[in-house]
Amino acid sequence: MDRKTRFEILAQADRAVLLSLAEQILEIAEVEVVKNPQTTLLMARATDSVSGSTFNLGEILVTEAEVRISSGGGYSLIMGDDRERAMAAAVIDAALEAGGQYLSPALEEKLLQEQKRIEIERRLEIDLVARSRVDFEIVKE
Amino acid sequence: MTALKNTSASTKTQGHVSVKANLESMQHAEKLAEYFRVRGNSAPVSVDQIVDQMRLAVDRIMGEGSLYAPILAALALKEAEGDTVEAACLLRAYRSTCPRYGYSLPISTRDMRVVSRITSAFKDIPGGQYLGPSKDYSQKLLRFELLDETQEKFHEILQNCIDGEQPPPLSDSFPKLIELLREKGLLEEETGSGVAEEPHDITLEGLVYPAPRSAQLQALARGESGGMLALAYSTMSSSVSHPILAEIRVGYCPVKIIHPYLNDAVTVGEILVTECDMLDTFVRVAARPGAPKLRLGYGLCFGQNELKAIAMSVLDLTLRSGESSHGVSRQEFVLRNIEGTESAGFIQHLKLPHY
Numbered sequence: 082m083d084r085k086t087r088f089e090i091l092a093q094a095d096r097a098v099l100l101s102l103a104e105q106i107l108e109i110a111e112v113e114v115v116k117n118p119q120t121t122l123l124m125a126r127a128t129d130s131v132s133g134s135t136f137n138l139g140e141i142l143v144t145e146a147e148v149r150i151s152s153g154g155g156y157s158l159i160m161g162d163d164r165e166r167a168m169a170a171a172v173i174d175a176a177l178e179a180g181g182q183y184l185s186p187a188l189e190e191k192l193l194q195e196q197k198r199i200e201i202e203r204r205l206e207i208d209l210v211a212r213s214r215v216d217f218e219i220v221k222e
Numbered sequence: 223m224t225a226l227k228n229t230s231a232s233t234k235t236q237g238h239v240s241v242k243a244n245l246e247s248m249q250h251a252e253k254l255a256e257y258f259r260v261r262g263n264s265a266p267v268s269v270d271q272i273v274d275q276m277r278l279a280v281d282r283i284m285g286e287g288s289l290y291a292p293i294l295a296a297l298a299l300k301e302a303e304g305d306t307v308e309a310a311c312l313l314r315a316y317r318s319t320c321p322r323y324g325y326s327l328p329i330s331t332r333d334m335r336v337v338s339r340i341t342s343a344f345k346d347i348p349g350g351q352y353l354g355p356s357k358d359y360s361q362k363l364l365r366f367e368l369l370d371e372t373q374e375k376f377h378e379i380l381q382n383c384i385d386g387e388q389p390p391p392l393s394d395s396f397p398k399l400i401e402l403l404r405e406k407g408l409l410e411e412e413t414g415s416g417v418a419e420e421p422h423d424i425t426l427e428g429l430v431y432p433a434p435r436s437a438q439l440q441a442l443a444r445g446e447s448g449g450m451l452a453l454a455y456s457t458m459s460s461s462v463s464h465p466i467l468a469e470i471r472v473g474y475c476p477v478k479i480i481h482p483y484l485n486d487a488v489t490v491g492e493i494l495v496t497e498c499d500m501l502d503t504f505v506r507v508a509a510r511p512g513a514p515k516l517r518l519g520y521g522l523c524f525g526q527n528e529l530k531a532i533a534m535s536v537l538d539l540t541l542r543s544g545e546s547s548h549g550v551s552r553q554e555f556v557l558r559n560i561e562g563t564e565s566a567g568f569i570q571h572l573k574l575p576h577y
Binding site for chain 2: 123124125127129131134141160161203205209210215
């Protein structure tokens with residue numbers, strides 16, 4: 082799993098799953114906190130249809146955390162105000178980055194399961210929306 | 223806070239006297255408000271319930287509070303006892319205490335995971351039309367069965383929606399209709415477009431008139447829905463003509479940042495937005511050289527809020543019309559009056575002593 086995919090799964094994974102995985106890592110790893118988890122504002126930018134230029138749509142509440150496990154730097158940024166979840170995600174990221182003893186097939190497997198779960202949930206909604214397809218016919222007088 | 227500030231301003235200009243009152247009264251007033259909130263002795267409303275079941279109010283508050291944070295928007299609605307203007311104000315006050323992370327990459331509404339997509343200008347469009355979660359075609363009848371709902375009933379509703387035959391799948395991305403019109407040369411091109419200048423951020427610099435287009439769009443995106451509705455309707459209520467909605471879509475857009483270790487774009491999550499492209503049909507063709515062109519108005523806001531996105535696109539059109547006969551074509555008039563927190567603060571302050 083590449084780091085980009087990992088970040089994206091960690092950012093959207095279930096809270097309970099993240100906390101339980103991080104706890105397992107904390108039992109065996111020495112974690113150095115690089116950046117205390119902080120709730121902060123991410124300004125969402127968007128593109129104006131008229132001019133094609135960028136504007137500031139509004140802010141998103143996010144929580145960011147950064148930790149280190151031996152040589153592995155772990156980083157997370159999640160939506161919402163949840164320091165524990167951000168911390169857990171950063172710890173998992175760092176463990177996978179550090180590799181070695183912290184790597185376990187079960188850990189990666191669990192993340193892949195989360196990826197699949199998110200995908201299935203989205204797919205269901207996409208399919209439900211598909212059923213609202215409408216075709217308007219012109220009525221001949 | 224706005225109200226207090228306004229009072230001191232008017233004290234100076236109109237010669238009102240300063241007043242003071244006992245703190246106990248104010249503290250008791252606050253207690254009394256809490257008493258009225260809970261006196262019915264019903265079960266406390268949970269924030270989760272508000273997020274799920276007061277979905278559109280939460281979306282509206284996030285838009286007007288200019289902060290995408292569903293749980294906090296629900297909390298604000300609970301605290302404000304259902305007053306959305308007050309809830310948006312609470313959310314804005316909260317955000318002013320948070321540090322800033324920075325900016326996302328521009329979200330792409332083309333990559334939207336579409337929840338609904340409608341055009342009123344064309345019968346057939348590439349990708350098709352989807353009504354989505356909408357009651358536009360339902361009768362406006364009170365559904366008395368909602369008086370007595372149970373968890374079992376909820377499960378039944380979910381199952382009922384999931385069961386049934388699956389039609390062809392939805393496309394992963396939908397072209398924007400206006401891009402097709404633009405390719406055919408039917409759209410009026412905005413002069414000075416395509417310049418990659420840093421967008422104005424009104425949360426940092428405030429609005430100075432005339433405001434650049436980026437600031438205008440940001441102000442409209444966080445405007446108060448009711449105020450925007452009234453102003454947008456005022457441009458049409460006494461007129462026989464009206465603009466044509468090219469496309470309105472609601473859906474989830476991925477939000478991307480640059481990952482500090484990878485130095486590459488990564489997705490943080492998704493935000494629900496409503497986007498509207500509106501075409502002006504009362505274009506003064508004679509006043510413009512060349513073939514007649516359609517003018518485009520743009521609307522985009524947090525959450526599912528079609529009324530606001532449509533109103534925004536209508537106001538964008540009137541603001542660019544250059545007609546001085548209507549107040550709604552003046553930028554300062556529109557942006558000042560759709561600002562919910564400030565306008566509510568000012569109107570509220572009329573309740574404070576002005577001796």
